[in-house]
Amino acid sequence: MHFQALAVAALGSLAVAAPAPTRSSDLVERGSSCTFTSASQASASAKSCSNIVLKNIKVPAGETLDLSKAKDGATITFEGTTSFGYKEWKGPLIRFGGKDITIQQASGAVIDGDGSRWWDGKGTNGGKKKPKFIYAHKLQSSTIKGLHVKNSPVQVFSVQGNDVHLTDITIDNSDGDSNGGHNTDAFDVSESNGVYITGANVKNQDDCLAINSGENIQFTGATCSGGHGISIGSIGGRSSNTVKNVKIADSTVIDSDNGIRIKTISGATGSVSGVTYDNITLKNIKKKGIIIEQDYKNGGPTGKPTTGVPITDLTVSDIKGSVASSATPIYILCGKGACSDWSWSGVSLSGGKSSSKCQNVPSPAAC
Numbered sequence: 001m002h003f004q005a006l007a008v009a010a011l012g013s014l015a016v017a018a019p020a021p022t023r024s025s026d027l028v029e030r031g032s033s034c035t036f037t038s039a040s041q042a043s044a045s046a047k048s049c050s051n052i053v054l055k056n057i058k059v060p061a062g063e064t065l066d067l068s069k070a071k072d073g074a075t076i077t078f079e080g081t082t083s084f085g086y087k088e089w090k091g092p093l094i095r096f097g098g099k100d101i102t103i104q105q106a107s108g109a110v111i112d113g114d115g116s117r118w119w120d121g122k123g124t125n126g127g128k129k130k131p132k133f134i135y136a137h138k139l140q141s142s143t144i145k146g147l148h149v150k151n152s153p154v155q156v157f158s159v160q161g162n163d164v165h166l167t168d169i170t171i172d173n174s175d176g177d178s179n180g181g182h183n184t185d186a187f188d189v190s191e192s193n194g195v196y197i198t199g200a201n202v203k204n205q206d207d208c209l210a211i212n213s214g215e216n217i218q219f220t221g222a223t224c225s226g227g228h229g230i231s232i233g234s235i236g237g238r239s240s241n242t243v244k245n246v247k248i249a250d251s252t253v254i255d256s257d258n259g260i261r262i263k264t265i266s267g268a269t270g271s272v273s274g275v276t277y278d279n280i281t282l283k284n285i286k287k288k289g290i291i292i293e294q295d296y297k298n299g300g301p302t303g304k305p306t307t308g309v310p311i312t313d314l315t316v317s318d319i320k321g322s323v324a325s326s327a328t329p330i331y332i333l334c335g336k337g338a339c340s341d342w343s344w345s346g347v348s349l350s351g352g353k354s355s356s357k358c359q360n361v362p363s364p365a366a367c
């Protein structure tokens with residue numbers, strides 16, 4: 001409420017008194033280029049600038065740096081350090097949206113969530129209420145490139161959009177490894193058509209990628225370290241439960257619980273089709289190298305797979321590397337007939353112990 005009132009007031013004063021903003025130090029306007037040093041000015045005035053520079057913005061506690069109303073075709077550039085005040089709330093801390101938007105950063109810039117203020121080892125399961133970091137929702141034909149994002153309180157990017165490119169993004173949450181970082185998913189993708197994530201470099205404590213729904217999604221050239229692997233799921237029980245036409249390729253997963261994984265919800269309905277995992281290198285995977293399971297419920301496996309979310313037309317090729325000695329290289333738990341039309345080749349994982357608990361594994365896949 002407070003924030004909206006502020007935003008409207010700022011906009012009103014700009015409209016009446018332009019070009020002199022109420023706080024001239026917050027906004028430098030040259031032609032169509034605007035440099036902001038205050039979050040409320042940036043949020044309120046972004047729609048009138050095609051070239052937005054966000055310089056050393058300190059976002060006040062409990063506010064969103066809201067760039068979702070940016071003008072079509074705008075370029076948004078982060079400069080210096082973007083930081084955030086502390087409050088226990090749901091966030092997000094930053095919101096992007098719009099059409100033909102380019103979001104980038106100047107050399108050396110960092111978006112620093114200083115997540116340690118919220119980390120308590122519980123993530124979204126309890127403890128402090130932690131703000132989501134970056135919502136890239138309602139983006140259309142837009143690119144986010146080269147951002148360096150650090151120490152997210154909890155999940156980092158939530159992506160919902162059409163034709164959205166996330167290129168060469170660095171997410172470094174490694175400070176959370178020994179400090180209570182939890183559920184720090186790097187990219188959560190849902191309800192999207194056309195999401196292309198290339199060259200991501202991620203250090204975190206949960207999924208490097210988690211696709212909950214959507215189609216035409218690519219994730220390539222990534223390095224994922226410290227988290228839970230490259231995931232599809234869990235699928236089922238949401239408003240949208242279809243995952244279709246996904247390519248995950250040319251990536252490396254290191255020091256993580258899992259390498260690649262697909263999990264669907266027990267008793268739910270939906271579908272996963274046309275997914276390819278190709279040319280993925282695994283190193284030091286601690287639980288499961290490849291895990292595909294149809295038995296997820298309330299955040300954990302039941303061991304009893306169901307058939308309501310079939311996994312069809314899956315291609316797994318050239319998955320190589322190693323898992324830790326206590327890990328399982330491959331685990332597949334399908335409901336009867338619920339996994340079909342799989343292609344499986346060039347899977348070569350050393351280390352660990354093979355599982356005797358796989359069920360309904362469709363040939364030519366093997367546990």
Ligand SMILES: *[C@@H]1O[C@H](CO)[C@@H](O)[C@H](O)[C@H]1NC(C)=O
Nearest residue numbers: 221249250251252279280281
């Ligand atoms: C496989 O992925 C790696 C990156 O992990 C890349 O360097 C290599 O070129 C890829 N191989 C092929 C055949 O595309």
